[in-house]
Amino acid sequence: MPDPIVYGFPRSTYVNIVRLVLTHKDVPYVFHDLEPVMGKPEHLAMHPFNRVPTLRHGDFTVYETSAIASYIDEAFDGPRLTPQDVRARARMNQWVSAVNSYYYPYMIYHVTHERVVFPELGIASDEKVVSHALPKIELALGVMERELSRGQDYLLGSELTLADFFILPSTFAFSLTEEGNAMYPKYPAFCRWRERMENLPTTRKLRAILPPREPIRHAREWANSHRPRY
Numbered sequence: 001m002p003d004p005i006v007y008g009f010p011r012s013t014y015v016n017i018v019r020l021v022l023t024h025k026d027v028p029y030v031f032h033d034l035e036p037v038m039g040k041p042e043h044l045a046m047h048p049f050n051r052v053p054t055l056r057h058g059d060f061t062v063y064e065t066s067a068i069a070s071y072i073d074e075a076f077d078g079p080r081l082t083p084q085d086v087r088a089r090a091r092m093n094q095w096v097s098a099v100n101s102y103y104y105p106y107m108i109y110h111v112t113h114e115r116v117v118f119p120e121l122g123i124a125s126d127e128k129v130v131s132h133a134l135p136k137i138e139l140a141l142g143v144m145e146r147e148l149s150r151g152q153d154y155l156l157g158s159e160l161t162l163a164d165f166f167i168l169p170s171t172f173a174f175s176l177t178e179e180g181n182a183m184y185p186k187y188p189a190f191c192r193w194r195e196r197m198e199n200l201p202t203t204r205k206l207r208a209i210l211p212p213r214e215p216i217r218h219a220r221e222w223a224n225s226h227r228p229r230y
Helices: 015-025 065-076 088-118 127-148 160-176 178-186 188-198 201-209 215-226
Strands: 005-008 030-033 054-057 060-063
Touching: 005 015, 015 065, 015 088, 015 160, 015 201, 054 065, 060 065, 065 160, 088 127, 088 160, 088 178, 088 215, 127 178, 127 188, 160 188, 160 215
Parallel strands: 005 030
Antiparallel strands: 005 054, 054 060
């Protein structure tokens, strides 16, 4: 079986979730940058909803990050990131769903796009979008703070799971904004978790191979196609 191929663009939050999981499990893989063809037939043939990532492993292709991460964890050797206990697994899936519904949309889709991605392309921030998101991010960080204040190292306790890797890229990208830098110190348990995650050998190894940050060229279309309107 050939090495899996990850299709996406380097700065994608969800692409980096998949790359973290592969790196943690020490799975060799190939990264294929779709930036030049985002939204074009070559890309849409792999992901009809015009998103990333997509994973190809031999004759098997799958999109959607939750499905990809679960496949990697089950298909390859290495440390298991899915709890065997049914209740712990439900809690992990609860966190994954929360990232998709409450963390990523407001940290990234609203604030990081407005404060980092669009300005890099010469597009002014929409302050209404940012203002709408900030209370929701405060709520989300408060939920994490309460969970992590119990003295545990990771979201589910002493064991690292997919939940931790799902939320890490969003918290990293939000840290690149002024709002993130102002907000994070209010949540000391969260900050300890984030420092622990950023210092994992897995995270360091992935960060070391990522290319220098460049503007996301295809994001210019996002300002018209799916920028929130308030």
